Amino acid sequence: MTRLGDEKTERFVAPFLLVKRTGYVGGYIIALLGILILNYSLLRALPGNLSTVIGADVMTRIPLTHPENHVGVSVLSFLAYLQHVLKGDWGVSFFYHQPVIKVIFQFLPWSLILGALSMATASLLGIILGAEAADRKSGLFDRIASGGAVVFLSIPGYLLAILLLVIFSVVFHVFPLSGGIQPFQDSGGLSSLMDYLRHLFLPWVTLTLMMFPEYYLLMRSGMMLSLKQPYILTARSKGLRERAIRYRHAARDALIPILTRLGLQMGSLITGIVFVEVVFSYPGVGALAYESLKQRDVLLMDGILLIGAIWVVLMNLASDILLRYLDPRTRQETTR
């Protein structure tokens, strides 16, 4: 590598290079650490902020009298904070009067179901339709689908949510206006399941419509590219069926760019979930975040942010593993 920098910067940077082995995982660790530092410093470092009102004991459970605990930043108290976080003690929610983790985990399953379901339908729909569309290039199907995809891409999630809500709940009264189920009944059984599904339907459709266009367009262009590759000719000459060629050979290659973007998509997914849950008053973590915003429930907000970041990191790692499986060319590398 040619050296365009100078010696001084080299010496400055050298200690960081020791960490180089960890590669991109280092990036994620830094992210999580960064969030923790942010949370911590926002609570303690800035003058006139909430911690002076709440009291440091809410956060660290260490009595106020202890010298490390007066307002201000210090490495020791940060380490203490870190310790608490790692142990699972994320503080107590101001509004709900319960441990933050407990509150979050109460709302988490709803979001997970909504998110997983929507991701699954959006990706499957997008990928399969995109794969099929690549063939009938000038067909009516393609033009409608691509046009539709562009249109849906241009409608912001919250807008879509509001519009659908307006159309189906206000105008047509088909689906309920709010909530996850009728006010917090924990009964099991088929009727409550049906009820839940009624409440789940619109958020799920909205979220799917939000995420689907990107998959469709990416898959479509990816397929068009891979169908032109020389290995398709080899596959044809083996006498394989068209479907086998399209999916086992072309689609597999086209999936790669989609997977690489999976990590980035997590950001949009979380954004989308928040908007959708807020508009439809669906009791998930997104709505919880909104609620904690309104109530200025700092610790809860911290916890949600941390959970969100952990989720993104996990999905990134998963997509990396999947990518290595799909594309052997990446397996040689140990660092990005």
Next chain:
Amino acid sequence: MNRNNQKQALLSVENLMIAYGETPIVEGVHLQVDAGEIVGIVGESGSGKTSIGLSVLGLCEGRVEGKIYFKGKNLLDIPQEALRFLRGDRIAMAFQDMAALHPSYSALYQVAEAISAHRKEKNRRAFEEAGKWLRVVGLPKEKIEAFPHQLSGGERQLVMIAIATANQPDLLILDEPVSFQDEHAKSRLVQWFQTALKKTSILLITHDVSVAARMASRLLILCGGKIVEEGKARVLIEKPLHPYTRALFRSNVSLNPHRELIRIPGDPTEINRQGCPFQPRCVQAVQQCRFITPELKEVDGRRIACHRGGVVALLKADSISKTFVLKGKKIRALENVTLSIHSGEGVALMGPTGAGKSTLGALLSGLQKPDRGVISSDFGRDAFHHMVQMVHQNPKEAISPRFTVQQTVEEPLIIIGESRPFDMRVKKALMEVGLPASGDFLKRLAYTLSGGELKRLILARALVVNPLIIIADEPTAGVDASFASQILRLLMTLQETRGLSLLMITHDPYVAQKVADRILYLECGQIKKITPSLTPVSHKHPAALLQK
């Protein structure tokens, strides 16, 4: 060539036409592959040979017309599904483009896929067989499960071959199958193709004539999408008749281990689609060749499409003899010598001193008449004198001491009776031999030039009348090595660019090997040996070649 009943031949292609867009890239191609045969299609890039292979498989993206009979059925008529059935199983193709392996699947997988696509094999059996087959083809054991990006170009080629042959197809189409292999692997594969695949007939597509020569029993020479010569490989190699075939052979490195390569002037895209496809680059083309496509005709044991019947013989000597009288004794300089010189050919006339080489040269150039026998030529008596030019051994003796450079060079033009002005032609001839063409130089007296310059001068004089044959008498004798190489290079370049025939009289076997398509060995006035120097991969010592 016997015209089999099309039901008996494995593959029979009739009147194949392939076009991408408006212009046809392949036209009027007939070919036939019998069971167990290896047939080679040889041509430069862009000649359409790969398209022919693709069209047999039904994978050609252009418009295909004609008939392709496989085991009696016309492949262009059957539905796509039936064609898919045959592909990879009964007819298979190994491709030229090395990126043709899927990057995400291992070599083993891709071969197994070919197997399981056609046989009801359970996966594990397919993988086992694939592994075995890859070993047979020659892939080392540790590379079998490797991915394409971990394999070298040659190894990827092996995988391609394995994929194509895994199901023991009846017809195997190979497109440049050994281009990336080293010599050892090449020989091994060539052997393997010929012996191990007993039940498989092969259609070999390549631009490398030597590989085709080693593997195929019959060859088709393709130029601009049309067949120009076809026949048994042995026949073609020994004596290529079509100018294109000869040009291909002469430019191939492995076929000419000693001889200087003669390039084909122009580039492969210069194709005449109206008349004979080779016409723009052919040294013996006539008016007819431009506008009318020649038909394939049976000539001399093969079929050839050339209006002139192949490489024409420019000069023929039939049983000529010459006797001198010296001090009362009759010396038989030449006795019953028969030879011919063809257009664009390089012939070396060798032999010990006094064998009669110079005499023969003088006879052939028309300076002396034979006592017995006939010398006939393609171009008639009158033209003789400027169609054959002699370049003498000792240039100092061959020029007039009074003449200037200009006068020397323009003299032949005056003698034939060409009209003035001669300036351009003189200058052109001088430049061709590497002499300056400035006014000062032209005014110099010829004898003031150096030995090397003089040799070039007389060559320029010979060239100025645009001869067809140049007879060079010992051009490298008594000259230092660097100059000798210059002269040889010059002669070969002239042969290339002008399509000259060269009869080189020399006693140096190495020079002969470098220059000649054929070596004639004259001894005691009789032609003792005619050695064609075109043999694939001959490792013999040059001198030993003459001791055969």
Next chain:
Amino acid sequence: MNHKSRHLSRIFWWGVALSGVIIVLGLFAPVLAPFDPWKVTGQPFELPSLIHLLGTNDAGQDILSEFLYGCRTSLSISLSVVALSTAIALFVGVTAGIFPHFDWIIMRLIDAFLAVPALLLFLLVSVHFSLSETRLILLLSLVFWTHPARMIRSQILSTRNRKYIEAAKGFGANTVYITFRHIVPEVFPILFTGFLTRLRMAVFIEAGLAFLGISDPTMKSWGTMLHFASRYLYLNRWANWILPVAASIFCVILGYTLMGNAFQNILIRSEK
């Protein structure tokens, strides 16, 4: 080829038309608006009338004026965000590309920024600080710089390895010359392709944040309009209140998308 290029520029001009209308409305909002949108000029929830063409909102303010000023707000915020983020991205990207020692840290930094869910971060920050327009722009820029920075960096890296840079160095060219003569021209197109994409993302996010109530509620933005409008859905006022906002957001974003697509197609074509 001719037909195709005409077809594509048609898409481009449609995009310009769609977004252009809104931009013009926003630019001339103070002139066009019939009322001061902050002033209460009528009864709450009035239906559209000749005085209030789009009716009034829950506070009695004229919706049409609100809408026009909203155009203006979204325009100014999105442009500022894109400008600022591009500047940051340029600085960071170039540093990473040219000084390999900083490269690794910067890459990890970018990875880190990307790993944080942006919206949640915004929510958290707004708990602690009230977000005025300026603060909002700063915050958004902090999130928007990562993507273009990465692209700039990779473009610089790939250009640096080209043979003609080696050749120039062989002639004795120094860093400054190479940077300005060769690298900068390569980087410029990258900046512009992302420009439109980021512009539309900025509009999207800004309105979204306002909708969630994160940004200043007294700011006249499309998002805030939606925020209040969605609370009163049962009043059936959505036709005059929500639709114009929804339509204009849609038009702007679609307009930018079309322009961006057309631009990218031209780029792809010219590279072939």
